[in-house]
Amino acid sequence: MAQSHSHTHTHSGRGRHATTTHENGAVTQERYQKLKRKVRDMQNEYDKLTKELERSRKRIKSLKKEKELLLDRISQYEDSDSSDSEKSVELSSEATSDSDGSSAQHSQASSVRPIKKARGRLSTKKLSPPTPANNIVNSVPITHPSGKVPKKRASKRPLNAKTMKVQHVEQDENGNYKLPVQIGILTVLNLGTVVYDRDTFHNERYIWPVGYAVKRAYNSMINSKAQTMYVCKIEDGLENPKFVIEAEDQPNKPIIANTATGAWTTVVREANAIRQRDHSNSASGPDYFGFSQATIRKMIQDLPNAHKCKNYVMQNFEVMKNRVAGGRRRGAGARANGNAKNGTVESPASVNVQSREENGVETGSSVGDGDVVMSNSGEGEGEGEVELESE
């Protein structure tokens, strides 16, 4: 049946075939022209939209600047309300003289503190917006020796100005936190003991309790393709705290430094060196040690004698509802490999799991043994090294 049909078709259709081909050719040609036109139109539209986007971006930028300037002015006037008349004159004169809308206002007031050597931000990077909180020192515009206007970095935020949200951590009947506990990418193994009678064991921002210990994953210093677990500890160095980092794959080579940053910079430098990466080796010690984590700060602040640390500024914390926070699901190493931005690095699955657990869905039990975090992918004990899926 099919055979006869096809036969008939070929046979009878021969004469027509040429015309059909011809017509088909014309149709194809026509369609091709149509598509070509369409592509051209789309290209034009794309160009138009791109330009529009660019314009909008510029507009947003200028509006942002304008907003910052206005906020700045507002805070200056607010300040002037509470200051003496002399300052008011200073401020108003500044306000009137500041006509270029640049960042010239981000400078230090001689009346508040002596003007230090200008260290203007000269990069092309966006200047940090002045916030009402940091505007206390902004009043007299100064010009950078190079002729450029120095971009003044926002002064430190008041430590207790903001209530920080923290995740709920289970406590026992005595009010002690149940450890180990997963906080972010860190596992808190021990909170240690507050040393309140020595000033070097705390500052206004952080308390460094002796015995404090956390565990986290980071790039190995000896295996360029692996991550390993690092235990960060604080030990009593008598005069000052000693920050100790022990890599699980180098248990006999602890890194000891007088600061958290110093210790972590060593790790980052070595981890980068073995990967032959020459980008910055800077590391934020407090971040890596977990001191910038609000939950950990709260836990330390809740330790006995923490309130006796005279330089430490007590901070306000608020326990979050059981919201499963988002956040980066990638381990430190993924980012540190520099590929996170282009998405070529798969996060270690374990880190994802850890984060899910950490995020309030189930904190207490799942992290009960402290190893659970990095031991996903079915390797209960051997979580020391986490192979990256791609490098």
Add this chain to the structure above:
DNA sequence: GTTGCCGCACTAGGAACAAC
């Protein structure tokens, strides 16, 4: 129920600042 958008929380990396 699915999809898409938006806001939030969080992180690593790096820039800027401060102290020496």
Add this chain to the structure above:
DNA sequence: GTTGTTCCTAGTGCGGCAAC
């Protein structure tokens, strides 16, 4: 100039919500 600290930005995923 170096080292350490703090802050900012970009990137990411999830929950909430509305629209379909």
